[in-house]
Amino acid sequence: MPDVPTLQTCPQLTALLGVGAENESTDEGAQAIADHVTACAVCMVAEAQLAALVDRYRLAEDSPLPNSLERRLLDLMLNQTCKPSEG
Amino acid sequence: MEKPWDIDLTIYDDEGELLAGLRRKDRMACTCLLKRFAPRLLRLALNLTGQPDEAEDVLQESFIQACANIDAFEGRSSLGTWLHRIVLNTALMRLRRRQKDTVRLEDDWDASSNPVPDALIDHTTEPAETVLTLEMREMVDRALLELPPLLRAAFVLRDIEGLSTREAAIALEIGEPALKVRLHRARLVLRTALRRYIDTPDLSTT
Numbered sequence: 001m002p003d004v005p006t007l008q009t010c011p012q013l014t015a016l017l018g019v020g021a022e023n024e025s026t027d028e029g030a031q032a033i034a035d036h037v038t039a040c041a042v043c044m045v046a047e048a049q050l051a052a053l054v055d056r057y058r059l060a061e062d063s064p065l066p067n068s069l070e071r072r073l074l075d076l077m078l079n080q081t082c083k084p085s086e087g
Numbered sequence: 088m089e090k091p092w093d094i095d096l097t098i099y100d101d102e103g104e105l106l107a108g109l110r111r112k113d114r115m116a117c118t119c120l121l122k123r124f125a126p127r128l129l130r131l132a133l134n135l136t137g138q139p140d141e142a143e144d145v146l147q148e149s150f151i152q153a154c155a156n157i158d159a160f161e162g163r164s165s166l167g168t169w170l171h172r173i174v175l176n177t178a179l180m181r182l183r184r185r186q187k188d189t190v191r192l193e194d195d196w197d198a199s200s201n202p203v204p205d206a207l208i209d210h211t212t213e214p215a216e217t218v219l220t221l222e223m224r225e226m227v228d229r230a231l232l233e234l235p236p237l238l239r240a241a242f243v244l245r246d247i248e249g250l251s252t253r254e255a256a257i258a259l260e261i262g263e264p265a266l267k268v269r270l271h272r273a274r275l276v277l278r279t280a281l282r283r284y285i286d287t288p289d290l291s292t293t
Contacts, residue, residue: 034271
């Protein structure tokens with residue numbers, strides 16, 4: 001089995017990103033990362049796949065609110081902002 | 088007596104009629120508003136705050152604010168878009184307040200840690216063929232919650248909510264380079280955490 005980089009953990013990108021906050025605010029640091037991601041085959045594939053997953057996540061149907069939360073919110077909204085019910 | 092949560096939602100299918108009902112302070116209109124939009128907006132609030140209790144507070148504050156100020160809604164966007172903006176702003180306000188108090192920029196992160204636990208993953212499905220099931224969406228939710236707050240906010244605003252880099256940077260009161268770096272960090276962490284849900288082609292041939 002050949003030793004290949006894993007799709008999710010590109011060591012170069014990990015090194016570029018670092019852990020400290022020092023490179024957070026420099027244009028050069030951000031540009032170096034962007035350059036790597038657009039040139040590295042591993043990162044390009046992984047980022048495209050993550051983006052595809054996020055697209056599906058965005059379109060996924062949401063679960064209804066939990067009953068207890070829905071009723072609590074409704075009680076508050078109806079009492080604070082609506083006319084009293086008739087009858 | 089009819090329970091407000093059991094009403095027939097179709098009576099306000101038309102957004103214009105829903106808006107008119109909200110302006111009349113009609114109880115059914117308020118109920119329809121909540122039932123129609125709250126589930127999606129709860130996810131937004133949770134993704135941004137990372138805390139279920141706070142997300143519920145954001146939702147509550149936002150809907151009461153929206154109903155109370157419905158006359159200020161000018162109809163230049165849809166009701167859903169307007170509500171989305173209210174929730175986004177409310178959540179961001181809380182996030183900024185919290186960050187000033189407690190969150191450090193160098194919040195610990197490790198791209199190899201905190202993957203979604205194997206026990207929670209359904210191994211019976213093939214990732215390449217699987218549509219985004221409820222379970223998979225929950226895994227994405229879980230992975231987002233595992234992100235450090237600053238990384239999560241950058242990712243949610245930019246990659247999920249679709250704000251531009253500039254808009255997201257302004258919303259988080261940081262520079263654009265910092266936003267970009269946080270975004271890449273978040274993506275790298277998520278690449279690891281969600282590895283079972285994205286395709287993994289054989290890179291040995293590249």
